[in-house]
Amino acid sequence: MRYGHFDDEGREYVITRPDTPLPWINYLGSEAYFGIISNTAGGYSFYRDARLRRLTRYRYNNAPLDLGGRYVYLRDDESGEYFSPSWQPTQREVDDYSCRHGLGYSIIGSSYKGIRGEALYFVPLGENLEIWRIRVTNDRRTPAKVSLFDSVEFCLWEALEDNTNFQRNYSTGQVEVEDGVIYHKTEYRERRDHFAFFACSAPLAGFETQRDAFLGAYRGWDRPIAVETGKASDSIAHGWQPMGAHHVKLDLAPGETREVIVLLGYQENPRDDKFDPAGSQTINKKRVKPVIARYLQPAAVEKAFTDLRDHWTNMLGILQVRTGSEHVDRMVNIWNAYQCMVTFNLSRSASGFESGIGRGMGFRDSNQDLLGFVHMVPTRARERILDIAATQLPTGGAYHQYQPLTKRGNNDVGGGFNDDPAWLVLGVAAYLKETGDTSILDEPVPYDNKPDTETPLYEHLQRSIQYTLDRVGPHGLPLIGRADWNDCLNLNCFSETPGESFQTTENKGGGVAESVFVGGLFVLAADEMAAIARRHGDEAEVKLATDASASMTKIVETAGWDGSWFRRAYDYFGRVVGSDECPEGSIFIEPQGMCIVAGIGLQNGMADKALASVAERLATPHGIVLNNPAFTYYHLELGEISTYPEGYKENAGIFCHTNPWIMIAEAMAGHPDKALDYYMRINPSAREEISDVHRCEPYVYAQMIAGKDAPTHGEAKNSWLSGTAAWNFVAISQWILGIRAEYDGLRIDPALPADWDGFSVTRRFRGARYEITVHKPKGAVGRVTRLTVDGRAVPGNLLTAPTRPGQSFVVEAFVE
Ligand code: GLC
Ligand code: GLC
Numbered sequence: 001m002r003y004g005h006f007d008d009e010g011r012e013y014v015i016t017r018p019d020t021p022l023p024w025i026n027y028l029g030s031e032a033y034f035g036i037i038s039n040t041a042g043g044y045s046f047y048r049d050a051r052l053r054r055l056t057r058y059r060y061n062n063a064p065l066d067l068g069g070r071y072v073y074l075r076d077d078e079s080g081e082y083f084s085p086s087w088q089p090t091q092r093e094v095d096d097y098s099c100r101h102g103l104g105y106s107i108i109g110s111s112y113k114g115i116r117g118e119a120l121y122f123v124p125l126g127e128n129l130e131i132w133r134i135r136v137t138n139d140r141r142t143p144a145k146v147s148l149f150d151s152v153e154f155c156l157w158e159a160l161e162d163n164t165n166f167q168r169n170y171s172t173g174q175v176e177v178e179d180g181v182i183y184h185k186t187e188y189r190e191r192r193d194h195f196a197f198f199a200c201s202a203p204l205a206g207f208e209t210q211r212d213a214f215l216g217a218y219r220g221w222d223r224p225i226a227v228e229t230g231k232a233s234d235s236i237a238h239g240w241q242p243m244g245a246h247h248v249k250l251d252l253a254p255g256e257t258r259e260v261i262v263l264l265g266y267q268e269n270p271r272d273d274k275f276d277p278a279g280s281q282t283i284n285k286k287r288v289k290p291v292i293a294r295y296l297q298p299a300a301v302e303k304a305f306t307d308l309r310d311h312w313t314n315m316l317g318i319l320q321v322r323t324g325s326e327h328v329d330r331m332v333n334i335w336n337a338y339q340c341m342v343t344f345n346l347s348r349s350a351s352g353f354e355s356g357i358g359r360g361m362g363f364r365d366s367n368q369d370l371l372g373f374v375h376m377v378p379t380r381a382r383e384r385i386l387d388i389a390a391t392q393l394p395t396g397g398a399y400h401q402y403q404p405l406t407k408r409g410n411n412d413v414g415g416g417f418n419d420d421p422a423w424l425v426l427g428v429a430a431y432l433k434e435t436g437d438t439s440i441l442d443e444p445v446p447y448d449n450k451p452d453t454e455t456p457l458y459e460h461l462q463r464s465i466q467y468t469l470d471r472v473g474p475h476g477l478p479l480i481g482r483a484d485w486n487d488c489l490n491l492n493c494f495s496e497t498p499g500e501s502f503q504t505t506e507n508k509g510g511g512v513a514e515s516v517f518v519g520g521l522f523v524l525a526a527d528e529m530a531a532i533a534r535r536h537g538d539e540a541e542v543k544l545a546t547d548a549s550a551s552m553t554k555i556v557e558t559a560g561w562d563g564s565w566f567r568r569a570y571d572y573f574g575r576v577v578g579s580d581e582c583p584e585g586s587i588f589i590e591p592q593g594m595c596i597v598a599g600i601g602l603q604n605g606m607a608d609k610a611l612a613s614v615a616e617r618l619a620t621p622h623g624i625v626l627n628n629p630a631f632t633y634y635h636l637e638l639g640e641i642s643t644y645p646e647g648y649k650e651n652a653g654i655f656c657h658t659n660p661w662i663m664i665a666e667a668m669a670g671h672p673d674k675a676l677d678y679y680m681r682i683n684p685s686a687r688e689e690i691s692d693v694h695r696c697e698p699y700v701y702a703q704m705i706a707g708k709d710a711p712t713h714g715e716a717k718n719s720w721l722s723g724t725a726a727w728n729f730v731a732i733s734q735w736i737l738g739i740r741a742e743y744d745g746l747r748i749d750p751a752l753p754a755d756w757d758g759f760s761v762t763r764r765f766r767g768a769r770y771e772i773t774v775h776k777p778k779g780a781v782g783r784v785t786r787l788t789v790d791g792r793a794v795p796g797n798l799l800t801a802p803t804r805p806g807q808s809f810v811v812e813a814f815v816e
Contacts, residue, residue: 001692006685006699007100008326011312011334013699015039015099018087018110021695023066025352025720026101027342028130029123030311033266035130036350037106037121039099041086042066044155045130047194047266049405050349050356054159055184055196055266056152060355064088068153070264072134073227074117077145077249082227085109085117089221101699103312103338105305114140117148124304125311129197129265129291133301136260138252146252147230150262151221151245152198153211154184160357173242175209176283177234181292182209182244189281194268197288198244201261201296205249206232211241261296315341315376321737323759327686328679332733335684335699339725340372344380347404351720360401360410363388363420364485365723367427372726374434375741375765381431386445389424389460394447396421396460396467400482400503408449413504418471418481419518421464422525428461429528432535433741436766436801441536458536465529468522469548473514473570475559476551478522480515480569482506483639485590486626488650489515490639491571502640511572516560517588520595523549523556527598531743553600561606565613566591568627571637578627585638587617588627593661596668607669614662615674622714623654623682624662625707647710654705656682656724660731667735667751672781675736676753679728690714701725738784739763739772745800748813750774754781758815767805776815786814 003024004015015024023038028045035045043066044050044058058068071089075082083092086099086108094110109118116137123130138144156162156169176183180203184196208214208226213235216225224245226232232247250258267288276284294300321332348365350356366388374381391402391409398420399409409415432438441461444454471479480491482503490502491513526549533541560567568578568588578588592610601607617628630652631642644651659682666675680686682705688698693714696702701724702716734740738750739761746765752758752774760773774784784797789811799811 002688003691006330008330012100012102018097023352024697026106033123033128038066040088041108042069051159054155057155071151072119073149074115075147075227075230077147077230083112104308125307129263131301132262134260135257137257141254144252146250148248149227149245153243156186171239173237173239175237175242180204183283184242185283193271193274195283197265199263199292200246202248204246206234206247208232208235208245209242210235210237211243214245261301263295318375318764321761327683330685336729339700340729343369343721343725344373348721353718354721360403362401363398364423367423368723369726370427371430372729374430378435389445389457390449392447392460396463416481417483418478419484419521421467422521424464425461425525425528433743473512475514476555477514478518480513484515484518486650488640493639494636508572512574513572514570516567516591517594519552519556519560520591520598523552524598556595556600565610566595584629584631585627589618589624589658593658593665596665597661620708622705624659625652626655627652630709647707649704652707652709654707656701657727660727663731664735672751673753679732745798748784748797752776754779766802768802768807770809770811772811774813782816784813785816788812
């Protein structure tokens, strides 16, 4: 069952009924000002940091689930009836409801008894504000008198404080209202130099800034007293819950449409110029007034919206494929790429499942996210790499997380996740392959952000490799530390205390627990290190990394091999994890994927065996589960993994992040049909038909789909902010379609299923443009055997890097 449809031309997902199984959200903003918005206009806004600079309130885990948002009310002033064009919060039985989620904007509207309302929500590029362009139409044969109310509830900036410290918060709220603009200025008189504004283009019949005055005592957002009576009281908030609402009266002739523009924004002032007049306590509005005046003009709004659309057209234009599969095309060309940019912007901070007050930026997460967006924003990827590397510790280890505002490592979480350093090598490798910009290796970068500790970035990579070499266990495999990619495999934490963090408690420190997964990851990273070192003219490092990779490969193939698959780990006692000997958790997906992606077992039959075991033990119609059998009781020695009920999250859930590793492995092992088959099982668009089962948005990946041991098998959770976005993008575009940036050029190495007869792709790469057509007879499953560039045959399947920008090439590739 579906709740809408894709509009591929318009690059939108059109939701046609409001009662989706879960709030289906979208993102506004792409630089500093952000918001999330659901299909019923729920959500919130923030400046840079969803915890520290929250503009508006939102109530997670509420009933209904999604409460607080950018709500608009339209009231028929003759009958007194009112509704919200976004359905929520009034929940009237509206006609022609639709929500069009596009790239960086949403358009939500509906009709009720002949009055139609629609709002376009977006953030103009380069601005710290959001626009609501509201259109109200009278579809009746008679004139209509309509009252429009907009509304937001301000957050007192620090979102966690805002949710906890009520003895203070109920007394601190402050606003100003000037020329109909509502300014939220809580704490501005003291240490803050920023405020929010809420403006409206139409003359006002009234306003509210105190929530209780707008809603009325004991009332909710579904029936505000001001809307019910059609009258705002011009309240000025003192303490309690500051909010903003404008009341606008519209007289509409039959068929007439009126446009009202609403702005919600954020503004900072210099510390010494906060007040106007100086010495007063009144906000200095000199800087913000021109911005407000500008965007209250319809022409400026229209232009900003066109600019936003063009921005996305340009960015997505870097890679466009035409494969004949709508699920592949719309994910690669639109939604998967878009999701990668959202993870770049927001890491794991704000979504329907991430409250904005939780995690900082993950070291491993951010490096992996990079794989999915480096081709779209290489300059920003470069900055991101340098930020991440600056949090690295002198040992080569890493803080597991850092804070986006301060860019400092997070001491509460600390380090010791022994996979973290290797991801930095992979992130940098991806950047070098895309851009060819080796100058990044010479950038001086500090450790732990400490002055005078700078070394070239290149040395950070060397230390990453050394970090693993310095920490190996009895089998020669890397020690796992607090956890590896699987945050919940906590082999050095035996936790019997409720509430204790599995990740940061190391009550069994100094153990010998080893990770086969990190072994595979290390081989991949060491091979990249060797390639980078070769281009850096460092033969000693080439040798070190190559030897290290070779010996780790041997160890993984012996101590890490279980007979039919790769083992997962060795625990604190040196006992094997992820082996046929283990009654629960006998096989795990991660080492099968990562070891083969690193090339281990491709020559000796291990890869094929491991992949057959994956197909047999882990694959389901909804994707590949993380482990099997699921853990049915708490294994003290394994940690958080066995705290989850069977089939959820790390305990045998379909952790979508890991599935593309298997897709890539299948492509590398020469099983293209299998690779695409696994791709389709979790492709959100391909799951659209079962939206009632999947429940999350059909246009983006979710972190997890409940596994076969769960009663809700097939149900997705934690959509949007997940490494799943980047890895699936890599699997489909670089390994299945096989268009892959390498150090020396663009590799054309598709692994296409038998029943495909080729595809075409436009790729911009290092300033040049490639129009590539891949020809393949149906039935064939081989690799590219011939390549022509502008009609001339070239050997191999690598297009050497362009020699000057602006070049354009027509490429034909032939698979036999
Ligand atoms: C979450 C974390 C990621 C981790 C994964 C598996 O997605 O953000 O860092 O690798 O869970 O535990
Ligand atoms: C990751 C995992 C989650 C775990 C968390 C701990 O996000 O997905 O299951 O609880 O890490 O920080």
